[in-house]
């Protein structure tokens with residue numbers, strides 16, 4: 001049994017979530033606030049601040065209209081419920097309509113308040129005003145400094161559309177759905193606070209380490225904010241950012257895909273059967289790094305008899321050195337192929353795959 005009420009609700013909830021969080025499919029279909037209102041918003045490159053003041057305001061108005069949209073859609077989708085007649089509504093529908101209208105009116109009131117005196121009260125303008133101190137004489141000059149620097153092509157820019165990070169010569173900016181955070185490079189310091197690692201897997205095309213950094217300003221009027229970026233972009237950020245970056249002790253930043261791959265390699269090898277050392281045989285130091293005992297042995301365990309060959313070498317390499325060797329022999333542009341390919345043993349050149357690597361016990 002399928003009720004039109006339930007179907008419409010499901011469709012609308014999915015639509016509303018996609019409209020707010022804009023996945024790529026919605027973006028390419030042009031269903032974004034930026035695209036729908038592009039003529040009124042102007043150009044981000046020409047007037048960055050002006051553009052985002054308008055964009056955040058119209059975003060707030062549209063998002064706050066979604067509950068009313070649900071009610072209006074329901075009156076059309078399910079005409080037999082007679083929702084169009086306000087006087088005959090059930091009390092729960094009346095409450096819903098009342099709250100939706102109040103929410104939307106409140107948004108209009110807020111946007112109207114923001115827009116008074118040339119958007120003087122908008123949160124982005126408040127952020128600009130907090131930076132009004134030498135060398136900036138007015139918040140207008142702060143805005144034009146940001147506008148000018150955003151236009152330069154050598155800025156650092158990254159991140160998903162809902163949380164873009166932009167670093168220009170003097171500014172660190174974070175553009176979100178409802179706000180633009182800003183901090184003057186001279187005033188701020190950056191701390192790496194968290195790192196999340198995504199391993200190479202059949203569904204992700206390359207391993208990734210996502211760093212979270214906190215941007216804090218010595219200006220007490222500027223609230224700290226977090227930015228996120230891929231560790232492979234860290235070097236570019238470092239180039240553009242003059243502010244000091246502090247790293248909390250336990251975050252190791254992997255700047256290349258090969259380094260990122262090591263974690264995936266270790267996790268995969270841990271799933272293979274271990275290798276018991278024959279009695280009397282001693283483990284020597286790894287001949288790659290000379291730092292730790294050689295703790296890997298290649299045994300042909302996979303079913304791939306055409307590509308993999310038996311290796312008779314004694315354990316000579318540690319897991320990290322073997323993982324680096326494995327990554328170095330791969331097509332660097334196509335990490336998605338790494339897990340399934342074979343490489344030669346660094347000593348005897350017998351080919352092996354990741355399933356053939358055993359840890360020595």
Ligand SMILES: [Zn+2]
Pocket residue numbers: 286287288289290291292317318319320321322
């Ligand atoms: Zn080693």
Ligand SMILES: [Zn+2]
Pocket residue numbers: 298311312313345346347348349350
């Ligand atoms: Zn070998």
Ligand SMILES: [Zn+2]
Pocket residue numbers: 300301302303304308352353354355356
């Ligand atoms: Zn194999």
